Amino acid sequence: MAGTISPYKTNRRSAPAGSGSAGRGAGGRERSGLGQKVRRNLSAHGFLFGALVCFGFFTWYPMVREVIMSFQKTKRGKTTWVGFDNLERIFDDPDFWHAWRNTFLFTLLALVLGFALPFFVAVLLNELRHAKAYLRILVYLPVMMPPVAAVLLFKYFYNPDYGLFNDILRTLHLPTSAWLNSPDTAMVSVVIAATWMNMGGATLIYLAALQGIPGELYEAADLDGAGLLRKLWHVTIPQTRLILSLLLLLQIVATMQVFVEPFLLTGGNGPQNSTMTVVYLVYEYAFDLGGNNYGVASALGLVMLVVLAGFSALYSRLSRNSDND
Amino acid sequence: MAAKEPQMRTIVPQTQLNRPLGKAVYWTVLTVVVVVFTLVFIGPLYWLVTGGLKSTQEVIQSPPTLFPSEIHWGTYATAWRELKIGRLLFNTVYYAFGALAFQLVFDVAAAYSLSKLRPVLGNVILGMMLATLMIPSAVLIVPQYLTVLDLPLLHLNLISTPWAIWLPTVANAFNIFLLKRFFDSIPQDLLAAAAIDGASPLRTLRSIVLPMSKPILGVVSIFAVVNVWKDFLWPMLVQPNPADQTLNIGIRSLATGVPQNVIIAALAIASAPTILFFLVFQRSIMSGLTSGGLKG
């Protein structure tokens, strides 16, 4: 996994990787090399201890347990091994394919809005000579709200009968929309709300990256007589590619596990299951519909894990290739 | 930072802006951007604050009113009292800062160890930590819940205790990764010199590494607090008692049987502390987020 992160930024380490970097400094005591090494390792692991315990209890152990539970079923307090029954069950469920389709659609929409829009906003803000601080604060304001406040506020705006959005459309003599109530627009509505809530973070990161671009590059492009779009395409984007590609990966992984927004806005499934995502399906198997299907939920989680891992591997390979170009 | 900083060279060269046409276009764009951004980002907040001042019938009337026809301050008092927002707010702050403290201690120590002390199997451990970044948290929620219920080996039940929120947040690979990357950039020679002077690793961490790492510590702190602030499903499961709940959970569940205007007032109250905090400290938060080791 570390490989997927590396294109982001490779700070050259000041010391060669591997052991011995600390030993060099204490060269005078080479004689007690072994004891020294043991002591150094003990203290190093001592520093790691707290984090290791927490990872162990709350992430690694549950991962193992997840895999085990995928092949088990618990009914009336008795746990039995059921082989691949749980996997069969999810592949038989029409909701499974439906949920994947929705998840990809959601991810696609979220990329257009949640990934491209903050970049566009960042580029725009970076060009402005005035009111920059004010605008930057504005974009970040929603991030500071408790999500429940932002989401319930949007739910209120989306109400087809008395919501603000339809009222604005009516005032402008435009056709109104059913927003969250229609299978055609529910997903887009969720993405719009999510983007409003979350775009501040990405925008600030892009802004920081943009400010790191050496001005000479633009000057050189000006001398070549490059237009605005060419400069954007040939200077801005390549110069921020590392941060763009890291955020793209994080964004995809994050949107594929989106939960709170659809859960609060449409109750999860949405009209005709139009906002049902894979993570919501996991939740539904495990906690909703009176299922208690931890086994099935775990199996679906496992499938999702494999898909995400495959995606990350593919992604890191692609970005490594393009690095080598 | 902000307006006073010298304008760097960007896509649009300054010379172009000095021409009359360039000037006109620039000021038009600027005006449009300022107006649109204000509407998009302040507009909803305005609606939130004024919605809380309307009567129940007025908030669900169509078409909506821009100003409350009659100001109902009492709605805010009702929301504060009946939804026990003070309690929820306290809980959220308590969980958020507890989580922050644990992360600052354990994650900084771990990142320091992985970056500078380089124990045996350090890279394997880092890899295993980073691997968890790819795992959707919702996927692990079932086994995690069962684990918190009965901690393996120790057989402790953490449900309804703050530990159930604090400790899992330490397992935050992203923060460890950020910290480690920053520590990596601190020259090894500095630490080697300290080691020759006989400084212990802890002392080196305290007196050399941490003072140099303020920007990244700021970023990690913001992330730590924001994560708890925004979390939803996990606190809902591990804090079943309404008296222990966070803002997100408490407001959502109490909202089911409460008039719409009271809900809106509650949302406005709940949003106020963080927004005010942000406005007061925006300068340092902004500079932390934009320069603190996040950029390329």
Added chain:
Amino acid sequence: MKTNGLLHRSAVAVVVAGLAFSAAACSSSGGGSSSGDGGKAGDAGAPLDPATKVTITADCQPPTTKPAERKQWDDDIAAFNKIYPNVTIKATDGSPCEEPAKFTAQLAGKTQPDLFYAYFTDTNQILDAGGAQDISAYVNEKTVPALKDIDPSVLGTLKDADGKLYGLPVTNYKMGLIYNRKLFVQAGLDPDKPPTTWAEIREDAKKIAALGNGVNGYGDYSATNQGGWHFTAELYGLGGKMLSDDGKKVAFNSAEGKQVLQNLYDMRWTDNTMGATQGLKWPDLMTQTSTDKLGMYVGAPDDITYMVQTLKGNYEDYGMGPMPGGKSALLGGDGRFFKKGSTPDQIKAGVAWVNFKYLTMGKGQFDYSRNKTDGLPVGIPQPSFFGGASLAADNTAKAASATVPVKNYAPYVSTPVPGKTEPANAQQLYKVLDAAVSAVLTDKNADIAKLLTDAESQANQVLSSLQ
């Protein structure tokens, strides 16, 4: 929220409804007899010995957003402790009392309270998780004097296949037709004579929709499983069935099932009396009714309470008629279950408390004169699980303290439609049917036969995977 919000809201508002009478029942359940035969833990059928020292945990104390109900709870605990001074009830509040995720998590971790809230439809889930104790031996005419008057179909929802009892009912609702009397008058209809068949509903809906100004004649839910819930209610009204007799297959792909969808289709597309906004979910129809934008919809009596208390409407404006079709009316509600592993004394204390607070005429939720004083509505026809002498007493007491226009619900009360409980695995079936209802209301070219056939095969698949 979601599915359960709607089935369950009854609980929130319902503590409110009720009757007043007979304080005698409670005293007989309490002291008297038990001290005589000792009430030892070994004797399960005997009432709790007042001398017993026992502590139980309970959920669903009314939240701070319901100050009157919360005060009543505290008063009732104090009164209960006069009879049983050594029983300690440790309560946590809840709103809603049941949150699907939290509930499931609690069952998994066995962290539910000793006396816990659940919907009638949760019984299977609770038993699958091994979460509840068999209380058959503890419930009899001595411990719950009104037992013989409780509707057997309601008690049936709290039993397993072998007839063992796991919980006691606390409240329930029976669906009917809720309508806006103001709009009825404006449309020239008689507000005391609501329609009772779907043909009549269609006609009246046309007249109401003709008022214009965004007013719809009829409305229905079609999201968050509530579309499936209402489909079931309307199917029951027409005499249809959800499940085959052995419970292994669904039976809704029938003439009645088609008629339910056809009615909705006709009103939405042919008559155009339902408006263009669909995908509605609880509480949208109540919001529309309380703002005089909707004429009629299928709902439960406590919807009226919600429209007044939370949406600030007026009791005068709402009426209720019997379930259209009149064959049977969907019946739902909630009860209290007893955690597996509770001690006999804890179970006895729990039974005594539930009996005192929820099942005794004139006490607890049925203390109508107190409800009146506290500004809670009296006269809403809910709960409705009593028959026999208790029903008669309830009606008398309710009439004596009524704070709402009881005559508005006369069409509903005077036409007793038999209650029919929800099917097993209700939420899974509702979810499948939601899509069909939503399709009929949003797609003018919807093929009703195909929608039902698809829903049938999907639902059968769900049922077989649950076996």
